[in-house]
Amino acid sequence: MLDDLRGPALEAIDQAEPAELLSYPTSGTLLQHLLTRLFVIAYPGPARSSTSTSRTSTYPSCGRLALVRTTPDPAVLYPDVAARGSLAAALQALGAEQGLTLAVTATESDPLRHALVPSATPGREELVVGAWHFERRWSITGAGTGNGSGRSKLLIQGDTQDLGAVARAAQAWRDGVPLPEIDRMVSFVELTGRYEVPDDSPAHLVASEWGYMLKDAQDADWPEYLALIKAAHAEPDLRQLYPYTSHWSLRFSAPARPAFADPVCLEASRGGAYTVRAYWMGPVLAKVATAAEAVSIAVRHLRTAPGPAVPGPSEHQNG
Template sequence: MTSNSADPSRRVPSPTEPDPYPDLTSAGSLAAALESVAAGLGLGWDPVLVSESDPLRSAGVASEVVDRETCWITLGSAERQFILSGWCRGVRLISGSTPDLGDMALALEGWRKGATLREIHEAAPFVTVTELARAHERGPAAAVAVGWRLLLEGLRQKEDLFSYARSTLRIAEAAYAEPKLRRLYPFTSHRSLHFTTCVGIPYSRDVPHVDPLSDGRYRVHAPSRRAVIGDADTPEAAVALVVSGLPVGCGPAVAGASGDR
């Protein structure tokens, strides 16, 4: 099976350097080493998947849970590290790295069997689970609420340092005050404020977005960015332009990525 994730290649040590992965060398591949460790822990796995682009140094464990993607393992280049990312419907729910292949196997087992994010972290403490990931686990409405709070908090922390943060914060606060936008998932890109009708990546591109201008005004772009809906002198006026360009039936943001619908 071929992975669509980043190539899990690593730097090959020179003959004078110790091999940071002797267990992989003796087993013949990362997948074989991982299968051996899993068997030693009594885990009843199907054969570990490998990437056709790098079969010796790639490994992936498929999940039994609908929507949880195969969790692929990559290798650290500077030192011994096994690195994982667990994605579900366009959202990275877990990440982390460990030099211990046994700890990695425990994390993969939780992901494979549908354990909660908290349970996976408790079984394998190296796994990072963010507040936003926990919100996604609860559902899209929770993800939207936490996403808005984190966005506003981040901009407020930067407003005294960067002028762009102040202008983006003003439009974000005005957008949050508008119920039709507050139920969409917000994100920034190149200082622009965007809204998406889904909470997974890739985000939807069906809602207008706002660019703060250097003169203190705001420019509202159509979703395609090929057309300008209009310029506004105040954040509230810019929000009104965004609302005027919402697609018909634009409701609360839903789970998944734009291609899922």
């Protein structure tokens, strides 16, 4: 009887729209089939089950479903890069076509998909260029310290299908073009909100990290979290502390005043609730409806106003 029901059910799953699949009631074999169907929608291409090379056939009635997606040959996905021998060579060639003089290093482990562009600018690390595995697209990441001596931080990132644009971004990064100018010159580049600090001044380091926190919150598609970050930044007693997050909880560090290391923790919940804790995973001080209330309670919890902050320990810094 169960086998008689499975056939139509499996066919219904195959024909369902993606949105319908998210609430489809299944168990056992049907659940395995549903998971594979969702996998194929999210990641088009061949997938294997634990008992078959077909996408959706011959599933066991129990046990785990093992899905394996084979990575395409980079020479097939990037034939133009393969023709040059490496991503580094392809970048150099496209740069030369635009009048650029790029020095690019190929990585030995994956020369068709990875390359490094050394920086000629102090305080900037080499720009990392990587090709996507399942789609013809390239990503860049650029980190640095500016004129400070602290831990290197991510400053720019982005992805594009235009390798020529990657070459232009790499040249600008190498030559020390200011970050806002790179953002204007190359449309796919995204700034992280941090800036290249002029020195090791705690005020600059803290302000740069707040810039990152605000930009990250704006990109998070989480209105309550954005409201919390904005409210905390607007409060002078918190704005002078070094901010960082752990599991989306807003925390602070001021090692110059050990008593204020992780002095308070703020959490936002989807739907509008905010939690104030005495410290990370510490006792709950209050649960309130608005970010402004949460920040006000946090400030009151700081029994004495903390002095100027300095960067927290490296493990407490946002990546």
